[in-house]
Amino acid sequence: MAHNENPGTLAVEYADKHPKEILARAFELEPNIAISFSGAEDVVLIDLARKVSKDLQVFTLDTGRLHPETYRFIDQVREHYDLAIDVLSPDAEKLEAYVKAKGLYDFYKSDHHECCGIRKIEPLRRKLATLNAWITGQRKDQSPSTRNDVAVFEQDSSFTGADNALLKVNPLANWTSAQVWEYIRMFDVPYNPLHDQGYISIGCEPCTRPVNPGQHEREGRWWWEEATAKECGLHKGNSSSQD
Numbered sequence: 257m258a259h260n261e262n263p264g265t266l267a268v269e270y271a272d273k274h275p276k277e278i279l280a281r282a283f284e285l286e287p288n289i290a291i292s293f294s295g296a297e298d299v300v301l302i303d304l305a306r307k308v309s310k311d312l313q314v315f316t317l318d319t320g321r322l323h324p325e326t327y328r329f330i331d332q333v334r335e336h337y338d339l340a341i342d343v344l345s346p347d348a349e350k351l352e353a354y355v356k357a358k359g360l361y362d363f364y365k366s367d368h369h370e371c372c373g374i375r376k377i378e379p380l381r382r383k384l385a386t387l388n389a390w391i392t393g394q395r396k397d398q399s400p401s402t403r404n405d406v407a408v409f410e411q412d413s414s415f416t417g418a419d420n421a422l423l424k425v426n427p428l429a430n431w432t433s434a435q436v437w438e439y440i441r442m443f444d445v446p447y448n449p450l451h452d453q454g455y456i457s458i459g460c461e462p463c464t465r466p467v468n469p470g471q472h473e474r475e476g477r478w479w480w481e482e483a484t485a486k487e488c489g490l491h492k493g494n495s496s497s498q499d
Contacts, residue, residue: 261285263423266409275301275427278408279391280308282425286389288418289425292380293333293341296391297428297436302337303445304427305391315342315383319375320351320461321453329448336446344379351375361462362440363487368463368478375460384415388422397432398457 270278279301284290291301305312316330331436334341336457354362354374363371384390394406406429428436433456440447450458457477459461467476 262411263407263411267407270408271430273408275431276304276308278425278427279305280393282389282409282423282427283309286452288387289313289389289391289423290342290383290387291391292316293330296440296445296451297395297431299333299445299447300395300436300439301391301427302333302339302441303443304476305469306337312339313342313387314339315344317376317379318343318345319460320346321375321462323450323458323464325448325450326339326458331444332446342383346375346379350378356443356476363463363478364480367481381415384412384422385415387417387422388419389417389425391425391427393428394426395428395433395436 267280270281283305291305292298293302293316302312302314318327318330330341330343333339333380354370358370359364384423390412396406406426408426408429410424410426412424416422439445448455448458454468455464455476456467458464459477463478465476465479
């Protein structure tokens with residue numbers, strides 16, 4: 257970590273600050289920082305970050321199993337904000353070996369963690385090894401059982417960066433889903449059209465389905481598994497249910 261600020265101290269100091277202020281401080285602390293982009297929250301972050309800095313690093317994970325709408329959405333965001341988005345792909349040899357041994361839908365029979373490890377975690381680990389900090393769209397209300405401990409600033413306990421330690425910034429940690437969508441509508445922020453079809457939390461096509469009114473957003477992810485397993489490992493350090 258290139259700066260001398262303690263993430264815990266920053267978390268307390270900025271706990272009640274607006275996400276734009278959190279982003280401004282993050283960019284001030286760490287020039288080698290990138291926004292992780294996939295969902296509605298992350299485009300809100302990009303929109304806010306554009307108001308703070310014109311020089312943004314943005315990356316997204318292409319698992320090879322995303323919805324067609326999601327692929328088009330990535331390009332829509334690229335064009336709307338005139339961004340060079342770094343699209344990360346799985347290691348071809350590892351993915352080929354996994355599919356050859358276990359098929360394309362093994363996760364329905366076992367669990368999703370091995371597939372996510374190859375398609376998401378390993379590419380993310382490679383990217384974060386080049387950074388000093390990353391910015392995510394995590395919110396506490398996304399999964400009350402596993403994301404209660406999300407702070408606006410924290411030292412990443414799951415991944416390491418270019419300087420070994422890695423700062424993780426979650427500007428929307430204390431926002432609700434309603435606040436995210438209020439911002440999207442107020443500022444005409446692009447969003448994935450799947451949201452209009454009942455999808456709230458959107459991941460890979462085989463592992464995501466719409467939710468019914470009254471269901472929590474994470475119920476549409478890995479619906480065949482227990483609620484405590486509904487994390488892919490990207491934010492394992494925030495999961496209060498981990499051993």
